[in-house]
Amino acid sequence: MRPTVHDIAATAGVSLATVDRVLNGRPGVRQTTVDKVEAAVSLLGYVRDVTAANLARKRVYPLVFIVPGGPNSFLRNLTAEITAAAQRSSIERTVIRIETVPPFDPAALVRVLESIDPQTVSGVGLVATDTDDVTAAVNRLVEQGVPVVTLVSDLPGSQRVHYCGIDNIAAGRTAASLIGRFCTGRPGKVLVVAGSMKLSDHSERASGFAAVLEAEFPELGVIGPVETNDDADTVRQRVGMALETGPEIVAIYNLGAGNRGLIDALAQHGHRNFAVVAHEVTPHSRQALADGVFDAIINQDCGHEVRSAIRVLKARADGLDPLTAQERIRIDVFLRDNLP
Amino acid sequence: MRPTVHDIAATAGVSLATVDRVLNGRPGVRQTTVDKVEAAVSLLGYVRDVTAANLARKRVYPLVFIVPGGPNSFLRNLTAEITAAAQRSSIERTVIRIETVPPFDPAALVRVLESIDPQTVSGVGLVATDTDDVTAAVNRLVEQGVPVVTLVSDLPGSQRVHYCGIDNIAAGRTAASLIGRFCTGRPGKVLVVAGSMKLSDHSERASGFAAVLEAEFPELGVIGPVETNDDADTVRQRVGMALETGPEIVAIYNLGAGNRGLIDALAQHGHRNFAVVAHEVTPHSRQALADGVFDAIINQDCGHEVRSAIRVLKARADGLDPLTAQERIRIDVFLRDNLP
DNA sequence: CAATAATTGAGGTACGTAAATCATAAAATG
DNA sequence: CATTTTATGATTTACGTACCTCAATTATTG
Incomplete structure (x- = not known):
């Protein structure tokens, strides 16, 4: 059986409340005690049961996706995939809002980025135009603690935490x-x-x-x-x-x-x-x-890209490092005969 | 907020225990009451919170994978992916056992299939040789209620519940x-x-x-x-x-x-x-x-195949239909330039 | 109609974690 | 040394579901 917080408390010789304080970074614990708890964690190989944790804390992840409008089939398909993900919201504890902006209009993109409230939004995904004002707006959000990922088209000079798209x-x-x-x-x-x-x-x-x-x-x-x-x-x-x-x-x-x-x-x-x-x-x-x-x-499979973006944003919202290696998006080559 | 069993009980005008009996197919509920509960379920759009359910029932899925031995790089890689999945066991509530059999030896495959206890195993995945005795052994397992999936190479005439591999x-x-x-x-x-x-x-x-x-x-x-x-x-x-x-x-x-x-x-x-x-x-x-x-x-991405196999087997073990459309494995075409 | 069986309700405990309260113990301060 | 501050413990409730027990009600049967 995998170890629980109770096991940690027992082997560290502290109470459940202290374990909780350490695991969740709450204040009021002496450094020596923190060390004891962390030693027990690594000794037992404890990993938090994320599902139980989410159940207990009723966590939700409010995410915003910004996609260009217009008739572009690929972008419409991308939007459809985001909508599909939004419909799985109750299962994945996400609350997804889609913002549509005029295509090829960096200023509009910047306006939407600036309208985002860092207090209530836990992550942002966008299809970026690679211009300085957009980069600046993204950086500002990241500095306010909101993780931002780029979809499809990257913003190489920015502080975005991840790029969800092909090479x-x-x-x-x-x-x-x-x-x-x-x-x-x-x-x-x-x-x-x-x-x-x-x-x-x-x-x-x-x-x-x-x-x-x-x-x-x-x-x-x-x-x-x-x-x-x-x-x-x-x-x-x-x-x-x-x-x-x-x-x-x-x-x-x-x-x-x-x-x-x-x-x-x-x-x-x-x-x-x-x-x-x-x-x-x-x-x-x-x-x-x-x-x-x-x-x-x-x-590029935009369904994969959207799901990857959501995983990365959720992980970063929890302060975790996403397994970047597993989030690489593949370049599909289709001929007439392997078209799905 | 998504509805809970309590909401179902309230709108159906029955007790929590009765809702539980209906949702989990337990006996001792009159048909008219079953109907009332199911009406409430579809009215409110209730979906069981699988994570909470798994937490409560401490469910585990004991799975067996049967892979040919030998030096074949692809099969070794496949085995490595199964091992990797086994290491995620505590998170995914699976208990994975890998059985290695001599390659190109249908009889050995049959022996392993026959050694599987339907009481303690909730699903089987195998790389099949397409011969009659293997087909028969697979059919016997399926008839005993153990879902079987084929990996990489299919068993077209059999009762296997799914094929995890490319076309x-x-x-x-x-x-x-x-x-x-x-x-x-x-x-x-x-x-x-x-x-x-x-x-x-x-x-x-x-x-x-x-x-x-x-x-x-x-x-x-x-x-x-x-x-x-x-x-x-x-x-x-x-x-x-x-x-x-x-x-x-x-x-x-x-x-x-x-x-x-x-x-x-x-x-x-x-x-x-x-x-x-x-x-x-x-x-x-x-x-x-x-x-x-x-x-x-x-x-073919054997990591995908393994993960797909596990999803399908878990779903079938719970009596659910896996979303077959989402489980298709793609044919990758790699040239020098898009090799990952 | 009484006896029996079938159905339903009420309530509890458990899963692993989060988060809160309140009391107590230890340390730091004057 | 008394006082204040800081750490820690003990205990409780909650999340949504599963599963159990026992009592109470309703149907069904002889």
């Missing part, structure tokens, strides 16, 4: 490997389409992609990245233009959203056997992969 | 897609290496692979599958022989274990730019991928 440099490198091999020696250009270089996930993908292409597939050059603000119509126009004016294009890497626009552009153009790699499984991209319009999709 | 037909198809694309039009033969066609995972991969290759890449033919019993030395010999006598080989798909032997054979042969796809990330296969000897690795 985007590796994702870009993977895309380059795939495109390079799918083209096998055929020289030409790769059109790179991005949403915004202000999003660190996009800029990281672009740099990883360019690095591998240059090093391993010198016969392929890069056109772009073309910025589209993740708008499908813009993607359609820019890709259409590029395909007409650049006959040497043999592959396309869309590292941002707006896959619908890419699919439309390719349909208009009459397929010229491009190698096409895109990001995120959505209804449209899934269909394109099944139809052979896309060759591969690089995906 | 191996899809895995084979994915391998074919990758090899087909990596060869882009270059005609030739693909050498297929397997452990044993008695393992349903291996035979399913082989059939998925052959199907896609025939349908989509008619310029590529199949040699094999060569059976090796997952022994690295045998793999080395058989691959070496094949490469010498079959100069038209352009790609290799090892759908079984023994990657070490494959790597050795390729090294001896002096690389002739084969497209090589193998299964499972192990220290050797990881190195081979990094070195460019392998082009892709198809992987």
Whole structure:
């Protein structure tokens, strides 16, 4: 049987009340007594029964998630996963509030971050735009004792306690490997389409992609990245233009959203056997992969990301270190045949 | 606040004891009273607080896992994951016993299955050999009320309550897609290496692979599958022989274990730019991928499989339906650049 | 109708922890 | 040394559920 607080009290030769004071960092215990209790804890290998503790203290974790609005399928899916997590609230003792902000609007993000009350909120998750004002607002929250995690897109210079998302440099490198091999020696250009270089996930993908292409597939050059603000119509126009004016294009890497626009552009153009790699499984991209319009999709499981974010925030709210090694989000590579 | 048994008792107009009798299926309650209580439950949306319930009943789940022994890296890793889960036992209220059996020995597997006491064991997980005697032994256990799950390799004709592993037909198809694309039009033969066609995972991969290759890449033919019993030395010999006598080989798909032997054979042969796809990330296969000897690795995360198996067995032991949709194990595709 | 059986209520204890109160003991202060 | 402060002990209640006992009520049977 695993040891309980009673066992600790007995072996340390102190009362239950003192054990409780030590374990929960309450004042009024001499250092020598603290040491005695901690010795007993490590001797017996005591671990607090978190479920019993939560039961006793009626703990809840009020969390806030900030997600950009707009039609982006991936972000809507992310929001749906947060909502699903909110519905498990009663089981997980979380109280989740979702704040929607206009996309590509750092100022709005900052306003929401500043409206958060450190007294009543025990953790914040956000999809960040990598700008100085957002970084500052995040740092301010963290300094007030509110753990903040970034989702999908990181804020590398900030004090955020964790990033819940894929390694985007590796994702870009993977895309380059795939495109390079799918083209096998055929020289030409790769059109790179991005949403915004202000999003660190996009800029990281672009740099990883360019690095591998240059090093391993010198016969392929890069056109772009073309910025589209993740708008499908813009993607359609820019890709259409590029395909007409650049006959040497043999592959396309869309590292941002707006896959619908890419699919439309390719349909208009009459397929010229491009190698096409895109990001995120959505209804449209899934269909394109099944139809052979896309060759591969690089995906991040946003359900995993949300659940990981919640675990990390809860752990930090309790002053624990989350097992960071177990919270790594994998880069999924989907071909037509392993699409779930 | 979420409703408690007290709330149920109050709205149903019965005592706490009666609510308890209904919720836990204890006898001695009139049907009309049962209905009243159940009406209150669904009216208030009551969900039992599992943590409090487990605390009160001091529930433990004694589980048995049966894994083949031998040097197979993947299976050793699987065993390590089960051991890791066993170390979380006190938290998860499981008591896990690991039984090691000789590999490729159905009779030994049957003996262990028959030694299991349905009274004291609340669930069993095993890596199955797909033979009739094993199927029969599994069915006997299930009929005695012990839920059984298969890990890694399924037992399709049996009564096992769940299969914790990847879709191996899809895995084979994915391998074919990758090899087909990596060869882009270059005609030739693909050498297929397997452990044993008695393992349903291996035979399913082989059939998925052959199907896609025939349908989509008619310029590529199949040699094999060569059976090796997952022994690295045998793999080395058989691959070496094949490469010498079959100069038209352009790609290799090892759908079984023994990657070490494959790597050795390729090294001896002096690389002739084969497209090589193998299964499972192990220290050797990881190195081979990094070195460019392998082009892709198809992987299943055995940590996920073990955790999923435990969740399913616990749920079934409590008479609950596990959320099968959430227990699907993904097919990971790793290239050099997205290897974790 | 009485005897018996089936059903329900009332109340308690337990699980492991949190958190509070109040009394007592020890240490520090003047 | 008396007084104040600080530490500690002893005890209790609570969280939501399980499970037990015993008494009381209601149905069912002969």
